[in-house]
Amino acid sequence: MRPDIARATLRGLAARQGRRVHAGTLEEPGKIGHEFRDRAPEGFVQLGWPDDGPFDYYGTADATSWFLVVAARLGVEAPEAAAWLEGALDRGGGLIRSGPGEWPALTQQGWRDTADPTASYGGGILRPDGGVPASPLADIDSQAVAYAALRAIGSHERADALRATLSTLVPDVMAVEPDGSPVRGPGSQLGWLLWADALEPAARDAAAERLCAPDVLTGHGLRTLSSESPVFAPDAYHRGAVWPFDSWLGWGGLRRAGRADEAERIRTGVLDALDRLGRAPELYSVSRDGAVEPVALSNRVQAWTVGARWALQNGWDGISRP
Numbered sequence: 001m002r003p004d005i006a007r008a009t010l011r012g013l014a015a016r017q018g019r020r021v022h023a024g025t026l027e028e029p030g031k032i033g034h035e036f037r038d039r040a041p042e043g044f045v046q047l048g049w050p051d052d053g054p055f056d057y058y059g060t061a062d063a064t065s066w067f068l069v070v071a072a073r074l075g076v077e078a079p080e081a082a083a084w085l086e087g088a089l090d091r092g093g094g095l096i097r098s099g100p101g102e103w104p105a106l107t108q109q110g111w112r113d114t115a116d117p118t119a120s121y122g123g124g125i126l127r128p129d130g131g132v133p134a135s136p137l138a139d140i141d142s143q144a145v146a147y148a149a150l151r152a153i154g155s156h157e158r159a160d161a162l163r164a165t166l167s168t169l170v171p172d173v174m175a176v177e178p179d180g181s182p183v184r185g186p187g188s189q190l191g192w193l194l195w196a197d198a199l200e201p202a203a204r205d206a207a208a209e210r211l212c213a214p215d216v217l218t219g220h221g222l223r224t225l226s227s228e229s230p231v232f233a234p235d236a237y238h239r240g241a242v243w244p245f246d247s248w249l250g251w252g253g254l255r256r257a258g259r260a261d262e263a264e265r266i267r268t269g270v271l272d273a274l275d276r277l278g279r280a281p282e283l284y285s286v287s288r289d290g291a292v293e294p295v296a297l298s299n300r301v302q303a304w305t306v307g308a309r310w311a312l313q314n315g316w317d318g319i320s321r322p
Contacts, residue, residue, distance in 0.1 A: 001310075001316070003074055006070055006073075006074055007074060007076070009070075010067065010070060010071055010074070010076060010078075013032050013033070013063075013067055014078075016033050016036055016056070017030065017031070017032060017033075017080060017081070018030055018031035018032075018033070018058055018084070022058075022101075023101050023102040023103075024050075024101055024102045024103035025056055025057055025058055025059075025101065025103065026057070026058040026059045026101045026105075027056070027058045028058065028084060029080065029083075029084065030064070030080035030081050030082075030083050030084030030085075030087075031058050031063075031064055031081075031084045032058075032060070032063040032064040032066075032067045032081060033056065033057065033058045033060070033063065034057050034058055034059050034060035034063060034106075034109070034113075035055070035057045036054070036055065036056055036057070037054070037055040038054055038055070039051065039053075039054070039055055040055040041055065043115070044057075044104070044105055044115075047104035047105065047115060048103070048104040049103050049104060049105060050103065057105060059098070059100075059101065059105050059106045059109045059113075060098070060109050060113070061096050061097075061098040061109045061110045061139065061142040062096070062110055062111060062141065062142040062145050062146070064081050064084055064085055064088075064149075065085060065096070065142070065145040065146045065148065065149035066145055066149075067081050068081050068082060068085060068149040068152055068153055069145065069148050069149050069152050071152075072149075072152035072153060073152075078153075082149075082153045082155070085146065085149055085150070085153075086155060086158060089146070089158060089162070092136070092138060094161060094162065094165055095138035095143055095162075095165070095176060096138060096142045096143060096146045097135075097136035097137060097138045097178070098110070098135075098136055098137065098139075098142070099135030099136035099137060100135060107124075107132075107135060108124045108125055108133075108135075108137055108139070110125075110137075110139035110141050110142040110175075111141055111142075111246075112124055112125055112139060112141065112224070112238035114237075114238070117132055117133075118130075118132060121236070121237050121297055122233055122235070122236025122237045122238060122239045122240065122241070123236075123237040123238050123239075124238055124239075125137065125139060125174055125175050125183055125185070125238070125239075126183075126231045126239065127183055127184075127231075128183075128184050128185065128229060128230050128231060129230070130230070130231055133175055133177050133183050134177045134178050134179070135178070136178060137175050137176070137177060137178075137183075138175060138176040138177075139174065139175040139189075140166070140169065140173060140174055140175060140176075140189040140192070140193065141189045141192050143162065143165075143166055143193075143198070144166070144189070144192035144193045144195070144196040144198050145192065145196065146162065147159055147162050147163060147166065147196045147197075147198040148195075148196040148197075148198070150162065151196075151197075162198070163198055163199065163200065164200070166193060166198050166199060166203075167199050167200040167202075167203035168203075169182065170190065170193065170199060170203050170206055170207040170210070171186055171190060171203075171206045171207050171209070171210035171211075172184050172185065172186045172210070173185075174186075174187060174189060174225070185225050185226065185229050185231075185239075186210050186211075186213075186215070186216055186225075186226045186228075186229075187216060187222075187223060187224050187225040187226055187229075188211075188216070188222040188223065188224050188225075188243075188246045188247065188249075188250055190207040190208075190210055190211040190216075190250070190253075191211055191222055191246070191247070191249050191250025191251075191252075191253040191254065192249050192250075192253065193207055193253070194207055194208060194211070194250070194252075194253025194254060194256055194257045195249045195250070195252045195253035195256065195317075195318070195319070196253075197256060204257055205257070207257075208253075208254060208257040208258075208259050211250060211253075211254065211262075212254070212259060212262045213226075215227040215228045217262060217265065217266070218242065218269065218286040218290065219265070219269050219286070219290050220242060220269040220270060220272060220273040220284075220286050220290075220292050221242035221243075221244065221246075221247035221250075221266055221269055221270045221273065221286065222242060222246060222247045222250045222266060223240055223241070223242060223286065224236075224238050224239060224240060224241055224242070224243065224246065225238070225239040225240050227240070227288060234285045234286060234287050234288065234293075235285040235293070235295045237283065237295075237297070240285075241283040241284065241285055241295055242270075242273070242283060242284055242285070242286050243282065243283045243305075244270050244273075244274060244280075244281075244283075244304075244305045244308040244309065244312075245304040245305060245307065245308040247266050247270050247308070248270070248308040248311055248312055248317075248318075249318070250266060251263045251266040251267050251270075251312065251317065252317030252318055252319055254266065255317055256317075256319060267312045270308070270309075270312060271309065271312055271313065272292075273286075273292045274305070274309055276292055277292065277294055279300040279301050280300060280301040280302055280305040280306050280309065281294065281295070281298040281299070281300045281302060281305060282298045282299040282300065282302035282304075282305060283295055283298050284298065
């Protein structure tokens with residue numbers, strides 16, 4: 001809707017694009033960074049991150065893919081980022097994998113990122129038994145956007161291979177460990193796969209059906225993790241709470257899969273929740289009985305919530321042009 005802002009954002013990210021290999025910051029040639037600050041955040045310093053200069057951190061599994069999706073939409077070529085994506089898939093055995101570097105920081109680096117998935121706020125991904133998945137982990141959300149990026153850059157053979165793999169992992173896999181073991185957990189990641197059109201027809205239908213089940217689809221958006229999971233909590237940051245931007249992707253995905261009624265339920269439900277809570281929260285809780293409740297650590301006002309609200313109000317799913 002505002003290509004001038006999108007182009008400026010791409011330029012800003014490209015100015016800090018990876019140029020070298022650094023085992024501490026996880027910088028790699030062509031990789032788009034996670035976060036840049038004048039100094040390391042206190043939480044990272046407490047973990048052991050050096051506190052003697054700028055904080056240039058590249059620990060992200062999906063930023064480069066999203067960069068490529070936006071660049072392609074604007075007609076901007078990004079060969080360095082494309083090369084990084086294809087190389088990362090090769091190194092990951094066909095999946096995008098991420099894990100900690102030599103300097104302590106995030107151990108999981110999809111959008112469900114965390115330094116410690118066992119922390120009380122409920123961030124990141126856990127096995128159903130509460131165990132921590134091994135690294136480097138391949139989270140399904142990052143695979144979905146990697147597929148969208150591959151299609152955007154015209155890497156069709158790689159995209160087809162990834163689509164075939166992802167189609168074997170639905171409807172209940174949240175991530176894949178290095179040895180190929182699946183981390184079970186139906187949740188909003190299914191919406192990402194549908195949004196990206198990253199599944200074969202039978203798998204697509206199974207994913208859409210599972211996403212619409214009441215343990216994931218609430219009256220106010222999509223749970224990040226099924227309420228039937230042993231590691232679910234309604235206010236858990238990445239394992240139960242509802243995120244407006246995440247639900248927006250699921251809304252677009254269900255529309256793409258032909259589930260218009262359920263998609264509309266997401267759209268109206270998220271907008272209603274945002275009206276009730278005010279100040280565009282990053283996430284919120286939907287209790288088991290359907291009540292919308294704030295989450296104390298939720299950032300407000302959150303930019304991608306503002307974007308998701310506009311998109312839902314204006315019926316734009318990020319697939320068709322506005």
